[in-house]
Amino acid sequence: MLKLAYSSLMAAAAVSYVSAQSFVSDPLVDKTVPYTAIPYQVDIHTDGRGPQSGYNICNSTTENQDSMCQTGFINHLDDFCLFAPPEANSTIGDTEGIEVAWCTKKGHGARLIPEGTLQGVQLVQSPGYIQIVGYIDQTKLNIANGDYGGELDSGGQDGRGNPIGGLLYSNAFPSNNGDNSTYQQGKRWTYFMGGNMFCAKICDDTQPNAEALCQHIYDRIGCAYNAPSNAQNGTFVACKGDDMSPVGQYVSNGVTTTWTQPAETVSITGVPYTPTPAASSSCVTYTSASLYTDLASVGISGSPAGASATAASASGSGSSNSHAAATKSSADSSSTASSNSAGTAMGISFVSAFAGVILSAYMFA
Numbered sequence: 001m002l003k004l005a006y007s008s009l010m011a012a013a014a015v016s017y018v019s020a021q022s023f024v025s026d027p028l029v030d031k032t033v034p035y036t037a038i039p040y041q042v043d044i045h046t047d048g049r050g051p052q053s054g055y056n057i058c059n060s061t062t063e064n065q066d067s068m069c070q071t072g073f074i075n076h077l078d079d080f081c082l083f084a085p086p087e088a089n090s091t092i093g094d095t096e097g098i099e100v101a102w103c104t105k106k107g108h109g110a111r112l113i114p115e116g117t118l119q120g121v122q123l124v125q126s127p128g129y130i131q132i133v134g135y136i137d138q139t140k141l142n143i144a145n146g147d148y149g150g151e152l153d154s155g156g157q158d159g160r161g162n163p164i165g166g167l168l169y170s171n172a173f174p175s176n177n178g179d180n181s182t183y184q185q186g187k188r189w190t191y192f193m194g195g196n197m198f199c200a201k202i203c204d205d206t207q208p209n210a211e212a213l214c215q216h217i218y219d220r221i222g223c224a225y226n227a228p229s230n231a232q233n234g235t236f237v238a239c240k241g242d243d244m245s246p247v248g249q250y251v252s253n254g255v256t257t258t259w260t261q262p263a264e265t266v267s268i269t270g271v272p273y274t275p276t277p278a279a280s281s282s283c284v285t286y287t288s289a290s291l292y293t294d295l296a297s298v299g300i301s302g303s304p305a306g307a308s309a310t311a312a313s314a315s316g317s318g319s320s321n322s323h324a325a326a327t328k329s330s331a332d333s334s335s336t337a338s339s340n341s342a343g344t345a346m347g348i349s350f351v352s353a354f355a356g357v358i359l360s361a362y363m364f365a
């Protein structure tokens, strides 16, 4: 039985949607950054959550297990990056602003995902986006055992993104015409990391619905709602698919309705619909050994993920969020369950922590 839970990231995230006082005038989501013109750091702010912790120019010099590269890719089933903490045994909530890129392939100037991390991955390429959902051993990516994590995206509580200054590209959008050597920026993207799962989505800005398909305001309801999928543990598969219904949108009595996540201080007493994966087709299954030939061997420089503290220490402290500590208690929540059509059950649970109410979505498979 799989228990999958995602806690909300932090009270601060909700605060920012209510009071925009700390919202920057140059949000990350509005920054057009061609792959050929990436600056050292795309975020130039020093106040608020502090300066960007890593950098966006990533090359052979920065390709090591201490890399602070914050430029990622979602290309193909064998070629994608996740954002995860720079130092071992961290919670996503504590480190959301300073996550770094961990990639399946060499050549991106980032850390390599360690062997044994990826346990099952499904990629779905739809007209509007590329979505990857997978099962992971999150401790190999420096995520504390038992952390149910949260959302990373190009929005963020202050518009600077999580990680701050994180950039994402793909060479697999239709604009590339199959040319792997050119990259298109995706300004709208989301990752949920935690509960030994991840889901990642990069939307194609040239398509009409990118904002809705990569909506980032549903940070309290996890992968089940933000990236409904048929991912299975132990299976590695790439599919084509239809676009999902935008998060929050559902049809009730023939009427399309939109549910909006309430402010962080308000309990979610249930989401009024059960998400179902969009139709997928042309699925091709691979062995993990055939896909992931570049992964890092475990144990480089002594820690499980091969990370050392040196490169990371400089910038982390200024970016951490005092409210995020509350997410540490999310595993203690109680749950209720309801069924969905895929035969899995899903419940929503709640905990009160000192910084506010935290919700976790549990999925049992």
Ligand SMILES: *[C@@H]1O[C@H](CO)[C@@H](O)[C@H](O)[C@H]1NC(C)=O
Pocket: 001, 002, 003, 119, 135, 136, 195, 196, 197, 233, 234
């Ligand atoms: C996925 O499968 C691996 C290997 O069998 C197992 O260790 C892990 O616990 C599974 N993950 C989840 C989330 O069930």
Ligand SMILES: *[C@@H]1O[C@H](CO)[C@@H](O)[C@H](O)[C@H]1NC(C)=O
Pocket: 040, 055, 056, 057, 058, 059, 060, 061, 062
């Ligand atoms: C490689 O990346 C680092 C870190 O961003 C940067 O300082 C350096 O100038 C880059 N090197 C080249 C040759 O671009």
Ligand SMILES: *[C@@H]1O[C@H](CO)[C@@H](O)[C@H](O)[C@H]1NC(C)=O
Pocket: 089, 144
């Ligand atoms: C991870 O951090 C927690 C909390 O600080 C601590 O209790 C635990 O022992 C640490 N685990 C490892 C493997 O270092």
Ligand SMILES: *[C@@H]1O[C@H](CO)[C@@H](O)[C@H](O)[C@H]1NC(C)=O
Pocket: 075, 076, 078, 079, 178, 179, 180
């Ligand atoms: C692009 O690269 C991916 C792997 O990174 C590969 O599977 C795919 O076949 C490549 N496509 C082309 C057209 O070269």
